Amino acid sequence: MKTVMDFVVKENVRHGNQYALLRLSPVRGTMPEVAPGQFVQIDVPNSRATFLRRPISINYADQRELWLLIRRSGVGTNALCDIPQGTTLSVVLPLGHGFSLDVKGNVLLVGGGVGIAPLLMLGKRLVMRGIDVKFLLGARTSTEVLQLDLFRQTGETRVATEDGSLGHHGLVTTHPLLEQAEIDHIACCGPLPMMKAVAAIARQRGINCEVSLENRMACGMGACLCCVEDTTDSGNVCACTEGPVFNINRLKWT
């Protein structure tokens, strides 16, 4: 059940100058059930420059806390990255349709940049279900490989950096793991060109693949019809309700 809740910022952990991890806890009441790949809509407090809420992917959630990993990409996310500890935030959650959990075989979770955010909880949930999970994380440089320790604690983790400062030198899509390893299912979140490249590899190799889109949206609950994605089966559908996670077979990506 979707709800509007106040959360308090328990901690704002900066990762370099581009990223922040907000650890939130409900002001009152209990955390709603959330699924990996779902997102929240946050009202940016005291912001004259923003009007709409900001959709942010859920990085991790348990019964007490909600984690949001945010990259500075505009006025809204900038303000959220600078938010002081103790601030109260109005949050609409949980929104959207997350990643499939009933997957089998060798599962590879591929993340790029801040797109690694939903893969942490997804990986933890899949491991709890006894599934063998590997992570492949990409970033521009080693300091932007976020939450590496947490991913390593969860499963085998490979890294690709564009400058070669950590792991494979090059884009995540050129990592040998994608071309060579036996993979039955890929879950992917990152910049659009990266997801399209991963989808192309998956399609070529006949691997089942899900991607998480971040189409520009207003309401986040299927009312405004702004965030549509053109699909093979139903034409334009709301990324906020039918997604953000889609099987690549539904997408008209070439």
Next chain:
Amino acid sequence: MDLSVNIGKLRLKNPVLTASGTFGYGEEFADFIDLNRLGGIIVKGTTLYPRQGNPYPRMAETPSGMLNAVGLQNKGVDYFVENIYPRIKDYDTAIMVNVSGASIDDYVGVCERLQGLDRIAAIEVNISCPNVKQGGMSFGTTCSGAESVVSAVRKAWGGTMIVKLTPNVTDITEIARAAEAAGADAVSLTNTFLGMAIDVERRRPYLSTITGGLSGPCIRPIAVRMVWQVSNAVHIPVIGLGGIMNGRDAIEFMLAGATAVQVGTANFIDPQVSVKIVDYIGDYLQRHNLPNANALIGAMTT
């Protein structure tokens, strides 16, 4: 406290309606509010045939508002009648259908399909969508265009008919008078203002259609002015909308002459705002020792 108001023969339990295209079919908000507390729900613009709408991207945030270019995406009136109406008809609120079209035959065709659905409290004839090339707003920008659609729909629809006006005209009172003369039971205004925004770094428009409809509190003072002008120009009820974000804003429209209000873009930011506005109006009437909601209509003193 009596919050009820009348739109023609239709009695609303309170003056708060949700604006078409901002509230889905109501169900999208059922987790957040008790829909039965609303004065009414105006469902998504419905056309004779399914429409895919405009290509993505369709939205841009602007100062105190947003642009949209959805383009009347909907599954068509048959789908509404067969699949959606049965799910929403038993809500204890006035269900209204926003009727859109590219030709007069389209509007009439939708109305004929809706005729006989006893839980449709009213139709809102949309002659004001700025985001479709043919029809829509083109009917709403001339008196003869408005007259032709409204008089044709009047023959096809026996129930309450609201006509939704575009603000993208030189004199909205003329269009309102034409709609009244052609048989409208009420007018609603305003639809969105035609606008545009450019991503200067990429040197591209934010919207696939380049231009789109501007909504949100940035348009409110203009909409309030137009509601005031129109309510002084026609004898039928005026339904006010345009950037209402809270109860205070709703009262402002009623003082300007609106009999009821529609809450639109605000639903995107606070999915509970519509019922908060209902509560606010009740509290306001009590605080100002006013007997009922009707006492607010056009009650501005100058």
